[in-house]
Amino acid sequence: MYVAVKGGEAAILATHDLVAEMRRGDTSVPEVSTAQIREQMSLAVARVMNEGSLADADLAALALKQAQGDAIEAAFLMRAYRTTLPRLGSSQPLDTAAMAIRRRVSATYKDLPGGQVLGPTYDYTHRLFDFGLTGTSDAPPSAMPSDVALDTRMPRVPDILGAEGLMEPETPPEGDPRPFDLTRDPVEFPADRDVRLQALARGDEGFLLGLAYSVQRGFGGNHPFAGEIRMGEVPVEFVPEELGFAVDIGDLTVTECQMVNQFKGSKHVAPQFTRGYGLAFGHAERKAMSMSIVDRALKGRELGEAASYPAQQDEFVLYHSDNVEAAGFVEHLKLPHYVDFQGELELIRRLRRELEERIAREAVESGVLPKAAE
Amino acid sequence: MAVLARARKTELDEIVARLGGLPDHVVLKPAETGTVMVEARAGGTGRRFNMGEATMTRCVVRLADGTMGFAYALGTDRPKALVSAVLDALLQSSSDAGLHDDIAALARAQTEARQLALRKAAATKVDFFTLVRGHD
Amino acid sequence: MQSMSSQPQLGKGFDEPVLASQRCFRQILAAMSEPGSVHRLGEDVESPTGVSAAAMLVLLTLVDHETPVWLAPRFASAATYLRFHCGAPVLEAPSAATFALVDGASVDLDLGAFNPGDDRYPDRSATLVVGCAAFEGGRDVSLSGPGIRGDITVSPAGLDAAFWQKVAANNARYPLGVDLILAAGNEIMCIPRSTRIARAAEAC
Numbered sequence: 031m032y033v034a035v036k037g038g039e040a041a042i043l044a045t046h047d048l049v050a051e052m053r054r055g056d057t058s059v060p061e062v063s064t065a066q067i068r069e070q071m072s073l074a075v076a077r078v079m080n081e082g083s084l085a086d087a088d089l090a091a092l093a094l095k096q097a098q099g100d101a102i103e104a105a106f107l108m109r110a111y112r113t114t115l116p117r118l119g120s121s122q123p124l125d126t127a128a129m130a131i132r133r134r135v136s137a138t139y140k141d142l143p144g145g146q147v148l149g150p151t152y153d154y155t156h157r158l159f160d161f162g163l164t165g166t167s168d169a170p171p172s173a174m175p176s177d178v179a180l181d182t183r184m185p186r187v188p189d190i191l192g193a194e195g196l197m198e199p200e201t202p203p204e205g206d207p208r209p210f211d212l213t214r215d216p217v218e219f220p221a222d223r224d225v226r227l228q229a230l231a232r233g234d235e236g237f238l239l240g241l242a243y244s245v246q247r248g249f250g251g252n253h254p255f256a257g258e259i260r261m262g263e264v265p266v267e268f269v270p271e272e273l274g275f276a277v278d279i280g281d282l283t284v285t286e287c288q289m290v291n292q293f294k295g296s297k298h299v300a301p302q303f304t305r306g307y308g309l310a311f312g313h314a315e316r317k318a319m320s321m322s323i324v325d326r327a328l329k330g331r332e333l334g335e336a337a338s339y340p341a342q343q344d345e346f347v348l349y350h351s352d353n354v355e356a357a358g359f360v361e362h363l364k365l366p367h368y369v370d371f372q373g374e375l376e377l378i379r380r381l382r383r384e385l386e387e388r389i390a391r392e393a394v395e396s397g398v399l400p401k402a403a404e
Numbered sequence: 405m406a407v408l409a410r411a412r413k414t415e416l417d418e419i420v421a422r423l424g425g426l427p428d429h430v431v432l433k434p435a436e437t438g439t440v441m442v443e444a445r446a447g448g449t450g451r452r453f454n455m456g457e458a459t460m461t462r463c464v465v466r467l468a469d470g471t472m473g474f475a476y477a478l479g480t481d482r483p484k485a486l487v488s489a490v491l492d493a494l495l496q497s498s499s500d501a502g503l504h505d506d507i508a509a510l511a512r513a514q515t516e517a518r519q520l521a522l523r524k525a526a527a528t529k530v531d532f533f534t535l536v537r538g539h540d
Numbered sequence: 541m542q543s544m545s546s547q548p549q550l551g552k553g554f555d556e557p558v559l560a561s562q563r564c565f566r567q568i569l570a571a572m573s574e575p576g577s578v579h580r581l582g583e584d585v586e587s588p589t590g591v592s593a594a595a596m597l598v599l600l601t602l603v604d605h606e607t608p609v610w611l612a613p614r615f616a617s618a619a620t621y622l623r624f625h626c627g628a629p630v631l632e633a634p635s636a637a638t639f640a641l642v643d644g645a646s647v648d649l650d651l652g653a654f655n656p657g658d659d660r661y662p663d664r665s666a667t668l669v670v671g672c673a674a675f676e677g678g679r680d681v682s683l684s685g686p687g688i689r690g691d692i693t694v695s696p697a698g699l700d701a702a703f704w705q706k707v708a709a710n711n712a713r714y715p716l717g718v719d720l721i722l723a724a725g726n727e728i729m730c731i732p733r734s735t736r737i738a739r740a741a742e743a744c
Contacts, residue, residue, distance in 0.1 A: 083456040083457060084456065084457050084459065086480065112439060112457060115439045115459070116439070116604070117439050117440075117441065117457070118436075118440055118462060119627060120440065120441040121440050123452050124442065124443065124455070132524075133528075146529065147526070148530065150528075174527055175526070176523050178526060179519045180522040199450075200449045201449065201450055209452045210454075213454075224451055224454070225453075228455070231453075231455050232456055270474070270476060271623045271624075271627040271628060272464075272623050272627065277406075277476050278405065278406035279477050305447060307446050307447045432552070432624075433625075
C-alpha cells in the first residue's frame with residue numbers, strides 16, 4: 031500500500047546541505063575538478079558511461095563527482111539526465127574492424143595476423159602499491175612510441191576461424207532489421223539476441239562478472255577462450271534524415287570481446303566453435319569479457335541446449351542485471367512503509383492472539399488447566 | 405565535417421579569428437544537444453543491437469548566399485556546433501585559401517595525434533621468441 | 541554537402557521548439573480528450589504550400605525520427621520540411637506509418653490502410669492528421685462517446701461524401717483503429733476511434 035506522507039521538508043533540505051559538505055570533505059584539501067576525474071579516473075568514468083547507458087566522459091565525470099564516487103548513483107544520474115535529452119536518431123552500426131587499435135590480445139593464437147598488442151593494461155602489474163602516486167609528480171609520465179605506427183588492419187579472430195568454417199557465423203537476419211530498444215518498448219520473453227545484448231551492455235558489471243564466473247564454475251562448467259579482446263577508437267557515423275547520407279560525428283573509445291566456446295553440436299548444428307559477444311564504452315575489459323560469456327550462455331536456446339543454470343535463463347539475467355532498477359527496488363525498502371508495517375503488525379498480533387485463545391480453549395476442553403502465569 | 409566534429413572549440417575559434425569573425429548567417433536549427441543511439445553488431449558482423457546512447461549536438465545555419473552549413477558532433481558543446489556549422493557552409497561556398505589551409509592543418513594534426521597513439525600501441529606489441537628446451 | 545546548397549529555401553519551424561511544442565501538445569491533448577471540440581494552435585511557423593498551419597503544428601509537435609510519416613499525394617511537398625524539422629522518415633506506403641497527413645476531401649482516403657494496432661497493444665496504431673477546409677459549413681454530424689457529455693453536433697467542411705462512413709467503420713473496429721485529428725487553418729478537432737458517429741447514414 032502506498033500512502034502519501036507529508037512533513038520532513040526541512041529535514042530533507044538539511045540533508046542536501048549536509049551531503050554537499052560531505053561530498054566536499056576536508057576543505058583544506060583542494061577540490062577535485064571534473065576534468066581531473068575524466069582524465070585520471072577514466073576506468074570509473076567508463077563504468078558510469080556503460081551502466082548509465084550514455085557515452086559522454088564529461089557528464090560521467092560530473093556524475094562521479096556529484097555521487098562522491100558511487101558508481102551506481104552516478105549511473106542513475108546519467109540515466110535521469112538522458113531522459114531530458116531528445117533522441118536525435120540512431121548511429122550506423124559501429125564497425126569495430128575499423129578500430130584505431132590501442133590494445134588487442136588473443137588467448138587462442140600466439141602468432142596471429144597483427145600480433146598481440148598489450149596496450150595500456152594492468153595485467154602485468156604486480157599489484158604492489160606505488161607510493162610515489164601519493165604525492166604529485168612534476169614530470170608527467172610518458173610512453174615511448176615505436177618508430178612505426180601499428181597497422182590496424184587486423185582480422186577479428188573469430189573471422190579467422192570462420193574462414194575455416196569452424197566458427198558459428200554471425201550474419202544479420204533477413205532484412206537487417208532495426209534493433210529492439212528496451213528504453214522504448216517493454217521487454218518480452220523469450221528475449222531475442224538484440225534485446226539481450228542491449229540489456230547486458232547496460233547491465234551491472236559486478237552482476238555480470240558473478241554470472242560469468244558461475245558459468246566457468248559449477249553452474250555451467252564451460253571453458254571459454256578469449257578469442258580476441260580489442261580496445262581503441264571507432265568512428266561513429268550518423269545519417270541525419272535531412273541530409274540522407276552518413277556523416278562522421280567523432281570517435282568513441284570502445285572495448286570489444288569475442289569469447290570462443292567449444293560446442294559439441296546438436297541434432298541440427300554440427301560440432302563447431304560458438305561465440306559470445308561483449309562490447310562496452312571506454313576501456314572496460316572486465317565488463318566486455320563478462321558480457322560475452324553471459325551472451326554465449328543466453329544463446330543456449332538457439333543452439334538447442336537445455337537451460338540448466340542461471341546464466342542461461344534470459345528472464346533471470348535480464349530482470350536482474352540493471353543496477354539502477356535493482357538499487358531502486360532494494361533501496362526503496364528504507365523509505366516509509368509505516369502503513370504497510372502497521373498492517374503486518376496487526377496481523378501478527380491477531381494471529382498470536384488466536385493461537386493463544388486456541389491453546390487455552392483446547393486446554394479447557396482436554397481438562398488440563400493452563401499453567402499459572404510464570 | 406569529420407575534422408570539424410573532432411576539433412576543439414578553441415581550435416575553431418582561432419580559425420574564426422583569422423577570418424575576422426563569423427560571416428552573416430541565419431540559424432535554421434539552433435544548436436541543440438540530444439542523444440544518438442549507438443548501434444553495433446553482434447560479433448561485429450551480425451545482428452544489430454543498441455549498445456547505449458551518446459550525447460550529440462547539432463546545428464544548421466544558412467549563409468547570406470543561401471549555402472547551408474551543418475554540424476553534428478559527439479558531445480554537448482553547443483557554441484562549437486554553431487561555429488562548426490558556419491565553417492561547414494563557408495568551406496562549401498568560399499574559395500578563401502587560408503580557410504581551406506587551416507582546416508587541412510587541423511586534419512593533419514588529428515592524423516598525427518592518432519598516429520602517435522598507434523606508435524605507442526606498437527611499442528607494446530609482443531615479440532615472441534621460442535625457448536630452446538633440452539639438448540641435441 | 542553540395543546537394544543541400546541548391547535546394548529551395550525551407551520554411552522555418554518552431555522558434556522555441558521546447559516551449560512551443562509543449563503549448564501545442566497541451567491543445568492537442570485537450571482536443572483529444574474532448575472529441576468534437578475545436579482548439580486553436582497559435583504558434584507561428586512557415587508551413588509548406590498547401591498544408592494548413594494547424595496540420596503542420598500537430599506534426600511538428602508529435603513527430604520525430606522514431607515515428608515514420610506517410611503523406612497523401614496532395615501533401616507530398618511537405619516531405620522535405622518534415623525531414624528537416626522533425627528528422628522523420630517519410631514512407632512510400634501507409635501501412636507502417638505512425639503518423640500520416642491525409643486529405644479529407646479525397647475519395648481515395650482509406651482508413652483501413654493504416655496500422656490499427658493489435659489486440660495486445662491497440663495504442664500502437666497510427667494517428668492521422670486530416671486536412672479539411674473549415675470547422676463549420678459542412679453537413680451536421682452527431683458525435684458521442686468518451687469525452688463527450690451526451691452528444692455534440694459538428695459540421696466540418698471540405699470532406700468527401702463518404703468520409704463519415706469511413707470514420708464510423710473505424711469506430712466499429714474499436715479498440716483497434718486509428719485516431720483522427722482534423723486540421724483547418726490554425727484549428728484542430730479530434731475524432732479518436734472511441735467516438736461514435738451518429739446520423740452518419742443520413743449524413744451520407
